[in-house]
Amino acid sequence: MNCAGCHSGANLSDNKFYNVGLYTQGQNNGDTGRMAISKKKSDFMSFKTPGLRNLITKQNTLGHNADKTLDEIIDNYSDGGTHRAEFGNIAPTIHALDLSPSEKADLKEFLLNGLLTN
Numbered sequence: 761m762n763c764a765g766c767h768s769g770a771n772l773s774d775n776k777f778y779n780v781g782l783y784t785q786g787q788n789n790g791d792t793g794r795m796a797i798s799k800k801k802s803d804f805m806s807f808k809t810p811g812l813r814n815l816i817t818k819q820n821t822l823g824h825n826a827d828k829t830l831d832e833i834i835d836n837y838s839d840g841g842t843h844r845a846e847f848g849n850i851a852p853t854i855h856a857l858d859l860s861p862s863e864k865a866d867l868k869e870f871l872l873n874g875l876l877t878n
């Protein structure tokens with residue numbers, strides 16, 4: 761898995777913007793992501809990489825709309841971007857991982873308990 765390609769550094773974020781395919785176009789109350797500021801079509805539905813520390817405190821309020829569960833996020837990466845087909849600008853490092861149920865469970869356990877600051 762290439763998670764650390766974007767979730768890097770002390771806070772586990774590279775502070776850059778990507779479309780990872782988590783949201784469909786119609787969601788988000790019309791929020792088009794970074795494109796709203798940059799006016800570049802290549803930034804459509806791109807959002808800043810969030811840090812991953814202490815996810816256990818917000819495991820059902822993830823994503824830029826705070827409406828995703830950790831299971832949905834893991835499924836999104838396993839699928840290579842749930843809404844991939846709708847976009848031409850999914851980050852090139854996002855591709856289907858086809859994780860098994862036990863691999864998803866291991867990843868969830870790591871994300872919840874392996875990245876705590878204290």
Ligand code: HEC
Pocket residue numbers: 761762763764765766767777778779780782783807808809810811812815821822823824825833837851853854867871
């Ligand atoms: C191409 C860069 C990139 C890669 C690779 C990547 N992420 Fe992300 N990640 C993001 C971005 C951008 C978001 C915000 C997406 C959104 O809200 O639409 C995000 C969101 C998340 C979230 C939700 C965090 C929150 O507070 O909302 C989790 C958890 C996560 N990623 C874990 C992972 C895991 C695990 C992997 C590897 C399987 C991974 N990421 C690979 C860029 C990336």
